[in-house]
Amino acid sequence: METLAAEIIAIGNEVLNGEIVNGNAAYLSSRLDDAGWRVVRHTVVADVEADILQAFREAESRARVAIVTGGLGPTRDDITSACAARFFGVERRLDEAVLAGIQAFFERVHYPMTENNRNQAMFPEGAVVLPNPLGTAPGFRMARADRHFFFMPGVPREMKRMMEHEVLPFLEGLLPPGSHQSTVLLRVFGIGESRLDERLSDAAAGVPGVTLGFRADFPENLIRIVAEGTSADEAQERRDGVRAEIEARLGDLVIGESDRRIEAVVGELLRERKLRLATAESCSGGLLAHRLTNVAGSSDYFERGMVVYSNEAKAAELGVAEALLEAHGAVSEPVAIAMAEGVRRAAGVDLGIAITGIAGPAGGTEEKPVGLVFIALATAEGTRAHRLQFFGDREHIKNWSAAIALNMIRMHVLGLEWAGRFR
């Protein structure tokens, strides 16, 4: 099967002058790639009509599909819709239904609607509106011959939802008939990308029409299995065969399918087994609790979390003995263990997890450098702790700490031992 070419165009001075990084393009690329499209170019242009039209012309000449983001807001420099009308040689018209929706949105949030919000209800004739339940600017799609243009807001959250619910389902229909494709993304944790590539280099050998791809979704990694076949069944069968082979090779490194991050997997495991959890965090500063509570329904298993920055808080909230803090320092295995046991006891839950470390940039010593982190998990069967050394900046160290803690919970609930290191 020949993959089809796609281009991604971002419109906006804020991207072009470097105020924001073009993360939308990376997201769109990987989603298009997952869906069997070949992205041939990213372009960023200013909020300038001539530049936008030029980018549209170039994309039309090269690619079957152009995904355009940005410039749909209410302000004067939002001219994407007017440029699309010019490009397709049509007028713009007010969409009354969309206008009513925008008015209702403003009423609901008790916020005055300004006159320029009307601009967001103006669409080129012939455009198909793409709903935006998360904001005031709907997107739209237009076509000429076999070329398709999709226009979406630049706000990542709104754009992503529109991509998933409106654009990707439509793109599926553009794939040539008789060629079927089946894709799955597996999420893994605890193994680096190059090592993953090495261990799976021949995992799809002998299965025709299957390709493997790897990408990082820090600090996790994703494995993409794309299988092609002459029927949907054949494609899916090939995909599932290779998936089983990969799962056999990687074992507990596989967290699950990609749409569920590790906190969602942990949450489901805790709920299934009716286990309740409490957290005690020092260097991760609440990030572990934040990730756990990002999952809807997490109050079913998350009881409480303590962010104990000061030694006083560690003593008062978790009953960590002052003698222990003095003898070993707050960043030590005994203190991590005391924190985990303390929060388990205080909250009266099944599992207590604790993180203590040095997130930096200051506070490191030769003996205890920045990035040194202890993580302990207290359970009915006892407490287990790991010493870890991370590298990088403050946010990086916080991220790794929370991710490893989540994985320790996952492994424990599954009855597995974590070796405390990466493979």
Next chain:
Amino acid sequence: METLAAEIIAIGNEVLNGEIVNGNAAYLSSRLDDAGWRVVRHTVVADVEADILQAFREAESRARVAIVTGGLGPTRDDITSACAARFFGVERRLDEAVLAGIQAFFERVHYPMTENNRNQAMFPEGAVVLPNPLGTAPGFRMARADRHFFFMPGVPREMKRMMEHEVLPFLEGLLPPGSHQSTVLLRVFGIGESRLDERLSDAAAGVPGVTLGFRADFPENLIRIVAEGTSADEAQERRDGVRAEIEARLGDLVIGESDRRIEAVVGELLRERKLRLATAESCSGGLLAHRLTNVAGSSDYFERGMVVYSNEAKAAELGVAEALLEAHGAVSEPVAIAMAEGVRRAAGVDLGIAITGIAGPAGGTEEKPVGLVFIALATAEGTRAHRLQFFGDREHIKNWSAAIALNMIRMHVLGLEWAGRFR
């Protein structure tokens, strides 16, 4: 003053398929912008000769300067140098001095040099080599008529050093004598983008050479002031005049300059005034503590944080009376106040802030819908609470709750009253 046009081209499949975000382009853009250049396009193309040559041709037709990154490595898919030779119609030759440098580099790191590293010492004839003290791949520059091309490695660290030490000094010589630019970004909170645009539409009127731009950095907004002048002093004076006008119009909505998010501003205020803070969070689930502790040195003023998901935790950790919880429910103003006062007392700090609400998607009722949030701030002078109604998904409601809480702290420390609503 006419600013000169520049384009940025990234070469590499890893950017094009979304594995890495094009952070280089954002960095290069802001540095070019600072230096008085107008970036008119970012382009990303694959490691494919035809695509690369097409991008070079387009850039030459539009811009005075093209900054190209990536594709200078030793492997087969690194073809930038060969493409540059083809584009300029010249052969490549081995640069013996560069080769000796690469050999010395490998000796220094005790790592075997492979044959393909020789590729990194091959340059198009007429190219001026740009040294790379941080890696093995030097860059180079070439020109045709008044068009200048700069080729740099894609590794951010190496590229940035080369940009600062080799490219920017050269570009300075290309600027017409007597043209200068001065830019500042202001961060605001508590006013929407369209309302901002409306209130500031004429803020730069009467000051020649000044343009304003707006963009969202959710949930904050940024205002960009760009001023041009015939001298650096004139440009700066114009910039500062418009800045003063904007600050006068927006008052306490202005948080500060853009590189500091609200948690950094709050942190600096608390440190200056020697105030210590503790947090009590229900629906925001630790996000407020996470944001506060993202700031280096936050242990100076952040004492502890409690994530009290269960009623038992609210009672045990914060001393919230059970009768209060029963009478008003956990999501209520009296409970928010009791939480803020409880955490202030338990931690023995100056400021206690509490958030309780319904993050959804479940748990809402007609009387207390999803998105209803109470935020209370307890201080030595008393406690103040706000009732807020947010819309959107779980993450959105968490984000808004934490942001409003941070702003309440900021306003209080500055001695200002927050009206409890947006303008």
